[in-house]
Structures are given as C-alpha cells and as structure tokens.
Amino acid sequence: MRTIFYLVQKEFLQILRDKAMLFILFAVPIIQLVVLAYAATFELKDAEFHLVDHDQSTMSTRLANTFESTGYFTKVGQSFSDDQGIDDILKNQAKMVMVIPNDFEKDLRSGQVPSVQFIISAVDGSTAGLIQSYSQAILRGFGQDISPEIQTVSSGGIVKRAGFNITTSNWYNSTLDYIMYMVPGIITILVTLICLLLSVLNIVREREIGTIEQINVTPIKKYQFIAGKLVPTWILAMLVLTVGLLVSYLWFEIPFRGNVLLIYGTAAIYLLAIQGLGLLISSASNTQQQAMFINFFCVMVFMLMGGIFTPIESMPQWAQQLTVVNPIAYFGKIMRMVLLKGSGWADIQHIVAAITLMAVILLPVAVASYRKRTS
Incomplete structure (x- = not known):
C-alpha cells in the first residue's frame, strides 16, 4: 500500500504541475455542460x-x-x-x-x-x-x-356538437423542457471523456517520454503500477461528476428526485469499466497520437449509439443490439432514471449488473495486457 501511495502521489504531482491539464479537467467540463445543454436540443424554438x-x-x-x-x-x-x-x-x-x-x-x-x-x-x-x-x-x-x-x-x-375533452399529464418533466433531459446525458459524456482520456494517455505517455523503462526496471509490481495509474484518474473523474451535478442543480435546477449516493456508487463501478478500456487502448498504442485516434473512434461510437441524443428504440435492430456492449448507454440511463424519475436500487440493479460485468471483464484484461518490458 505504501508503494501505491507514492505512485498515486507522483501522478497527482504530474497533473498539478500541468496548468493546461487542470484547465481541461475542471473548467472545460463546466463550459461544455453549459454550452451543450442549451445548444444540443431537438426542441422547436422558431x-x-x-x-x-x-x-x-x-x-x-x-x-x-x-x-x-x-x-x-x-x-x-x-x-x-x-x-x-x-x-x-x-x-x-x-x-x-x-x-x-x-x-x-x-x-x-x-x-x-x-x-x-x-x-x-x-x-x-x-x-x-x-x-x-x-x-x-x-x-x-x-x-x-x-x-x-x-x-x-x-x-x-x-x-x-359532441367532442372529446383531452387532458394530458407529463410525468417527470411537466414543462417538456429538453434541458432537463439533456443535462444528465451530457454529464455522462463529460465524465466518460475525462476518465477515458486520462486512462488512455497514462501508459503511452510514460512510453513516449522514456520513463516507462525506468519504472520497468524497478521492483514495483505490475498491480502496484496499474493501481497507481487508476486511483488518481478515478478520483479526478469523480470530482468532475461532482462539479457536473452541482452545476446541473444550481444552474439548470435539475430536480434530484433520487438518491445521489446511488449515482456515486454506480459511477464508481462505471469508471472502473471505462478505465479498463482506457488502459487497454494505452497498452496497445505506441504513441499518444495512436491512442488519441483509437480513443476518438470509441468515444464517437459510444456517444452516437448510447441513447444520449437519440432514443435507442428509434435505431435499427442491429444498432440496438450493439448497445449491449456500450457502457455509456447504461450509465446515461441510470443518470436520467435516478435524477429525473427518482428510481431506486430495485429499478436499476439489472443495469448496474451489466456495468459491473463490463468492469470485471475489461479491467483484468487491461492489466494482463500490460507487460513490464519494452520492445
């Protein structure tokens, strides 16, 4: 544990020294959340x-x-x-x-x-x-x-003349405000982007600057090295989630009808799955450019087919089947169910089970794919 603590400390020092990275981590998500919530709408305004x-x-x-x-x-x-x-x-x-x-x-x-x-x-x-x-x-x-x-x-x-008296009642979003629907989805995207980006750049950045060789010759075990990479990214992603929830509540007045702790518990598992995917991409890439291209491809596919902007039910049957392996589709659904509908554990436990299965598969595969040697 002491070794992992020092590795985590090293990662945080590297991040805190990079002022541009701090801006990307905290300022950019807030700006994107505010802008996208107003821009990414399918409402008819005029x-x-x-x-x-x-x-x-x-x-x-x-x-x-x-x-x-x-x-x-x-x-x-x-x-x-x-x-x-x-x-x-x-x-x-x-x-x-x-x-x-x-x-x-x-x-x-x-x-x-x-x-x-x-x-x-x-x-x-x-x-x-x-x-x-x-x-x-x-x-x-x-x-x-x-x-x-x-x-x-x-x-x-x-x-x-006889006629019908039609009375309409809209549950969970009585004013049909599209922002209420979009903000939880945008938070899902931002948390995923930050977590996946940091995870993708973790190992490949060490490889590019040449420090990976120095780490490989140390007695640090593989699980310690991976844990030292995962923990800071996990903490930072949870901080981004917290900032997003605060902005959605204070600025957009999104009603938190469900238990927020349920979102944090689900996010903790979800981020492990995303980190597993990111480390897998990082281990398979030789340069940051390669890693970024693969990351861009995965993020675009996940976003467009995750039900964030368009309902999954309106997609072709083959596309709906592909969402089974799309983590954004699961976490985005949980965010909207808990925040807007007030869903509890009984309502989302099957979705959490799917996310947990992804984390259980992706994380060990990513750890196994890393080798303490250089080609």
Whole structure:
C-alpha cells in the first residue's frame, strides 16, 4: 500500500504541475455542460411559416393567430397562392406553408370536418417531424377552444356538437423542457471523456517520454503500477461528476428526485469499466497520437449509439443490439432514471449488473495486457 501511495502521489504531482491539464479537467467540463445543454436540443424554438388563407374569415384568422401566439411559429409571409408559399420554402425563408381552404368557417359551423393543409420542408427530418407534431397539437387545442362556440341545428332544436375533452399529464418533466433531459446525458459524456482520456494517455505517455523503462526496471509490481495509474484518474473523474451535478442543480435546477449516493456508487463501478478500456487502448498504442485516434473512434461510437441524443428504440435492430456492449448507454440511463424519475436500487440493479460485468471483464484484461518490458 505504501508503494501505491507514492505512485498515486507522483501522478497527482504530474497533473498539478500541468496548468493546461487542470484547465481541461475542471473548467472545460463546466463550459461544455453549459454550452451543450442549451445548444444540443431537438426542441422547436422558431419555425417560419407562410400563410395561404383562401377563406379570409374570422375563424381562419383566429387559427393563424393561434399558431403565432404559441411562440413556436412565426409568420413570414401571406398570400393567396400555394406556389408563392412553396417558393418561400425553396428560398429557405419558410419551413412550412399553411393552406386554409375556402369555406373553412362555413364547414366548422355546419358540423362538417374542415381540412387544413400543411406543406412542410423535410430537408431536416427531425425538424419536419416536430413541426408536424406541434401543428397537430395546436390544431387539437384550437378545436377544443372553439368547441363551445360551434353549434349545429337539428330538427329537435339547437344541439351542441359532441367532442372529446383531452387532458394530458407529463410525468417527470411537466414543462417538456429538453434541458432537463439533456443535462444528465451530457454529464455522462463529460465524465466518460475525462476518465477515458486520462486512462488512455497514462501508459503511452510514460512510453513516449522514456520513463516507462525506468519504472520497468524497478521492483514495483505490475498491480502496484496499474493501481497507481487508476486511483488518481478515478478520483479526478469523480470530482468532475461532482462539479457536473452541482452545476446541473444550481444552474439548470435539475430536480434530484433520487438518491445521489446511488449515482456515486454506480459511477464508481462505471469508471472502473471505462478505465479498463482506457488502459487497454494505452497498452496497445505506441504513441499518444495512436491512442488519441483509437480513443476518438470509441468515444464517437459510444456517444452516437448510447441513447444520449437519440432514443435507442428509434435505431435499427442491429444498432440496438450493439448497445449491449456500450457502457455509456447504461450509465446515461441510470443518470436520467435516478435524477429525473427518482428510481431506486430495485429499478436499476439489472443495469448496474451489466456495468459491473463490463468492469470485471475489461479491467483484468487491461492489466494482463500490460507487460513490464519494452520492445
């Protein structure tokens, strides 16, 4: 233990002497968390639309005003020609054309079902899907608002049209704020990046500067050397996690509905799995450049297929099967479940078991791959 303590002390001294590394470890994650939380969003903030109102009635004007009053849509043009609206889409001045046909109000008041046409630019598929779903939701709300005003006349007298009273309740994120969904995922990415980067550079950096030969000729055992490399990285990654949780709670006001200690306990196991992968990459690389390229490849695959930005359920079947060996997919799910839903141990124990299995496999393989010799 005394030998490991001195090795850990050496690692911390090397890190503390590097001012740029300190900035990367603590300042960069905070900046990335704040910037990405606001930038990495799939919410629809402002969609321009062109209005083609053939009816020119009170109800058609009211419908158009309803779209603008939501704050999600901005009217950039109005005409009586569908072609002019499509021309605005081609010029990228509008993302949607809303066409209100003749007799729109007449059909409403006569009890018939009126039609409204939406011509949406689908160059960006995700944005087009959001515009479509938002438009449908606004139409449903508009129908509920005017329902008491719309009456139909029957032979027995005046009878109100029947309709549905739709009540929606959104659990865990009642305001549908995308930041609440993204911040736990971004924290997962930042902790993974820091831990994996430090682990990847551990051994290969010693090899490049020539100190690995001096360490290899000492009586230090392999497990002591590896432990001396793992412990500082593990502690620093836990500090980054703490900083991320503090920023998410104090700045973004993320509700900590679950037990934070459960996150720390899971993170302790998760970081061991990430360190095992990092040491495996470091042992297999001869230069820091090689290690960084392999690290970049692994991080990109893990991030894009980890369910952080897009749901895993929306991926092809073969991609969903690959997430079985993706540690980010597991820890990101735990972060969101515990912080947003208040999930307990019974809800995440099967996910923790998968992470533990990864750590049990990766860490021994990484230790075994290191040889106290130079080629």
